[in-house]
Amino acid sequence: MTTTATPARPTQPTRHYDAQALWQKDKDHFIHPFTDFSVFHDKGCDLITDSDGIYVSDAHGNRFIDGIAGLWCVNVGHGRAEIGQAMAEQATRMAYFSTFNNLSNAPAAELAAKLAELAPAHLNHVFFSCGGSAANDATIRLVHYYFNRLGKPNKKRILSRRNAYHGTTYLAASLTGIESNNWDFDTLDHLVTHLSEANLYRRPEGMSEADYCDQLVAELEETIERLGADNIAAFIAEPIMGAGGVLMAPKGYHARMQAVCRDNEILFIADEVVTGFGRLGHFFASEAVFDTRPDIINCAKGLSSGYAPLGATLISDDLFEVLGTPQRKGGVLSTGFTYSGHPVSCAAALANIEIMEREGICASVREVGPYLERQLKTLADHETVGDVRGSHFMLAIENVADKATKELLPVEARVGDRVAAEAQKRGLIIRPVGHLNIISPPLIWDREVVDRVVAILDEAFAATTASLRADGFL
Known part of the structure; x- marks a missing residue:
């Protein structure tokens, strides 16, 4: 698959933030759920400050497609x-x-x-x-x-x-x-x-x-x-x-x-x-x-x-x-x-x-969901994609070192994090969970959005495979 994804594009936030000061306050004082302290003390968190429909924006004005519905939950979309x-x-x-x-x-x-x-x-x-x-x-x-x-x-x-x-x-x-x-x-x-x-x-x-x-x-x-x-x-x-x-x-x-x-x-x-x-x-x-x-x-x-x-x-x-x-x-x-x-x-x-x-959001999910499933399964062409599974708007991609044996990559490869980071560079937020990546979007995605998302993921998995090989994990 060869595609060209739309990169994250800057927009004007609805409110002005001092992004660096806000990042520092968050890092110094907010104990986040499920914090990975091996990276948090240096990197802190990306601050999401604005949202609209299927999009969220960070404190720097970068705009992303929300691929996780906040956390499985923003079903009708943002800013209603x-x-x-x-x-x-x-x-x-x-x-x-x-x-x-x-x-x-x-x-x-x-x-x-x-x-x-x-x-x-x-x-x-x-x-x-x-x-x-x-x-x-x-x-x-x-x-x-x-x-x-x-x-x-x-x-x-x-x-x-x-x-x-x-x-x-x-x-x-x-x-x-x-x-x-x-x-x-x-x-x-x-x-x-x-x-x-x-x-x-x-x-x-x-x-x-x-x-x-x-x-x-x-x-x-x-x-x-x-x-x-x-x-x-x-x-x-x-x-x-x-x-x-x-x-x-x-x-x-x-x-x-x-x-x-x-x-x-x-x-x-x-x-x-x-x-x-x-x-x-x-x-x-x-x-x-x-x-x-x-x-x-x-x-x-x-x-x-x-x-x-x-x-x-x-x-x-x-x-x-x-x-x-x-x-x-x-x-x-x-x-x-x-x-x-x-x-x-x-x-x-x-x-x-x-x-x-x-x-009619439930009916829309019943129509668009199977299309999302089919399109995501095209990512199985990538070397590290072992399984694409789930139903409708609740899906996961399992990354492996070997498709035949289903052997996992070493933990230190941080494969789920790599895929999520590559997707975010290209304007899409998905969730890394160890060797998995989870897609659980707002229920208002349509087929056009699905195609854009799969194009981004195609590039993200290709870039991840290259980085894993360069680092000696493949």
């Missing part, structure tokens, strides 16, 4: 005036009041009803939090409470999966199965057991997709037998693993895993923090795409398109029948957050959903 106006109107009318005890607010009530309308029919009750980690944390606390109320206090253990990502709060980090995420951090190992990830690309050599699915389901059954169903509360899974590598499960995997859980009175929790709100072409993917009916669905990110922090736990009617019954005289459901159902965040989410419905 309708969302900003809805937030401003709510903030000036009533920015905040408690939702504890017998108090509520209009946006929270409207949003809870709207989520019940959009979700699978049996999920009609919503517990609000402030983001994905908090949603997963709160969910496990509610699950334990549920089984305590049923007189089954031993059902505490949660089954998760290696390479799963469920957040970084204490319990959510314990659910997370990405080993490097928890280096030198403590985890609640007595509460969580990790099963194998579902990774079609790295399944055993020569094994069919159907046999691989059988193997994964058998592992679940063996784990339940070993631990005892009476000791297991729930199984939590992302429909497609996100930060763990956009890992695709074999066909039928989720439905079969849910069936085993149902047979053993183990709750099935779908972490749709990434897959929810259009990324796979539906507001919720569990039932529409994966033929499952979870007892609980967690969502965040695209719920508000990142315009305000917000998470939600959607709970089935069967669970709520227990959770919603007073446990004793004077007892209350004593869990929640000061900002549960925050009115400004809920107003942002309502405006976001209205945009998605009015503009």
Whole structure:
């Protein structure tokens, strides 16, 4: 493939920044999530200061296509005036009041009803939090409470999966199965057991997709037998693993895993923090795409398109029948957050959903997504591209040293960082995660944008291959 990509082009920022002073303040005082301190102390961070539609600009005025939707979340694109106006109107009318005890607010009530309308029919009750980690944390606390109320206090253990990502709060980090995420951090190992990830690309050599699915389901059954169903509360899974590598499960995997859980009175929790709100072409993917009916669905990110922090736990009617019954005289459901159902965040989410419905964004993703998948797969011609995988607007490229053996490049090659840097030079921001590069764009990309992005990536991978060879890694 030979193409010419459009380079990053300078624009006039909407506000003036002293870029060097701002960079220094950030480096001196802001502890960033997932900071790589091996380079941060020297290089600091690139400061993104402005955005519009599918573009973001840095403090120097350089403009880039946003290939990661902020962080899986800016689904309707940047700079949506309708969302900003809805937030401003709510903030000036009533920015905040408690939702504890017998108090509520209009946006929270409207949003809870709207989520019940959009979700699978049996999920009609919503517990609000402030983001994905908090949603997963709160969910496990509610699950334990549920089984305590049923007189089954031993059902505490949660089954998760290696390479799963469920957040970084204490319990959510314990659910997370990405080993490097928890280096030198403590985890609640007595509460969580990790099963194998579902990774079609790295399944055993020569094994069919159907046999691989059988193997994964058998592992679940063996784990339940070993631990005892009476000791297991729930199984939590992302429909497609996100930060763990956009890992695709074999066909039928989720439905079969849910069936085993149902047979053993183990709750099935779908972490749709990434897959929810259009990324796979539906507001919720569990039932529409994966033929499952979870007892609980967690969502965040695209719920508000990142315009305000917000998470939600959607709970089935069967669970709520227990959770919603007073446990004793004077007892209350004593869990929640000061900002549960925050009115400004809920107003942002309502405006976001209205945009998605009015503009048919889910339908657009179902049309453009397969085209994005096909075009990205043309990058497989490059020497280091071992796998291009994912679905619709949730995709990853796995870089390898040898396509035949799937052997990885050494960590010090920093291949994902190299590809991302080459793409950024050419006007595109994508996410490096070790040997991977993740593409999770705003849901408003069209075919023309896809073609521009693939042209940039074609150049970026060619430049990366050349630099890896020059440095002796190939």
